[in-house]
Amino acid sequence: MPHPSCVRLRLEPLEVRENPTGGIVESFDQTQPPSLPGGWDQKSSDGTDVFATAAAVGVDGSIGAVSSAASRTSGLAWSGTSEPADTGVAATVMLDSLVPSFVFARGSNLGTANASYVAATITRGITLSVSEVVDGTPKVLGSIASPPTAYFSGQWAEVSLIPTGNSVAVQVIRQDTRQYLNAQGTWQAAVANALRCWS
Numbered sequence: 090m091p092h093p094s095c096v097r098l099r100l101e102p103l104e105v106r107e108n109p110t111g112g113i114v115e116s117f118d119q120t121q122p123p124s125l126p127g128g129w130d131q132k133s134s135d136g137t138d139v140f141a142t143a144a145a146v147g148v149d150g151s152i153g154a155v156s157s158a159a160s161r162t163s164g165l166a167w168s169g170t171s172e173p174a175d176t177g178v179a180a181t182v183m184l185d186s187l188v189p190s191f192v193f194a195r196g197s198n199l200g201t202a203n204a205s206y207v208a209a210t211i212t213r214g215i216t217l218s219v220s221e222v223v224d225g226t227p228k229v230l231g232s233i234a235s236p237p238t239a240y241f242s243g244q245w246a247e248v249s250l251i252p253t254g255n256s257v258a259v260q261v262i263r264q265d266t267r268q269y270l271n272a273q274g275t276w277q278a279a280v281a282n283a284l285r286c287w288s
Contacts, residue, residue, distance in 0.1 A: 115168060117142050117152040125154070125166060132200050133164035140166040148181050148245055148264070160188070167199055177251040181264065184213040185243045192250045194257075198224075207288070209250045209259040213242040215270060219250075219257055219286045230257070230286035235274035246270075259284040 120126050123141035133139045139158035147153025158164055180192045193208035203224045210218050218232035235241060245264040250257060261270035261283050268276040270283040 117147065117154060120152055122152060126168070128169045129166060130169060130200065131164060131166040132204075133158060133162055135159075135162050137162070139164040165193070165196075165199060165204070167193075167196055175253055177249060179247055179249040181245050181247045182211065183244075184211065184215065184241060184246050187212050187214075190248075192248050194250050194252050201225075207250070207252055207257050209248055209257075209284070211246070211248055211261065215239075215241050215246075215261065215274065217259065217261065217270070217274075217283055219259055219284050221288050230288060231284050233270075233272065233274045233283060235270070239275040241276075256285060256287045258282045258286075 115126060117126060120142050122143050125131065125140060125142060131138060131140045137158075139156050139162060140154055141157065142152050143155050144152055146155055154166065156164065174195055176194060178192050178194045180190075182190045184190075189210045189212050191208045191210040193206040196204065196206040198204050199206070205223050205225075207219070207221050210220065215235045216232070217234075219230045220227045221230055222228075241263060247260075247262045247264060249260040249262075251260070259282060260280075262268070263270075263276065266276070268278055269281040271277050271281040272283060274283075
């Protein structure tokens with residue numbers, strides 16, 4: 090049986106700076122499980138609904154989103170609200186699985202086989218990559234992996250994806266220590282981008 094992935098999602102119009110804060114937060118706290126918030130949609134590779142909300146699975150026991158997808162099923166869930174192209178997104182993700190989780194921005198045609206978006210994909214460990222998907226075809230723009238000495242698992246991390254023009258930056262902040270993942274895959278107190286890529 091697949092292990093459910095838990096995330097707390099939020100949509101953030103981010104300023105162009107090294108330490109993004111504020112923005113519009115899409116919380117699941119007012120959502121009646123197992124429904125997704127109003128205006129959200131989802132799509133999976135096998136046509137099933139794989140995302141739902143559940144009580145006490147989010148950060149600090151809040152309502153969170155979970156995935157019940159089988160190991161060979163991929164899926165997307167998104168808010169239908171249109172945002173400017175340089176709107177950043179962030180999700181607080183429980184990194185306790187090798188099943189990848191990702192946040193994405195600049196989505197179009199999401200309910201079709203010709204979806205386009207830019208995404209940051211993360212698993213426990215940590216492994217992190219940035220991909221650009223154009224008309225359903227993915228291209229990896231960059232990736233890093235933490236060394237064994239910086240192995241990170243079983244904790245929450247906030248993953249922010251910040252697109253600006255033809256570049257995209259990714260920040261990862263572990264929630265237990267508020268440290269940032271750097272380009273070497275290790276943790277530091279100073280603000281850092283884990284990845285910055287260009288399309």
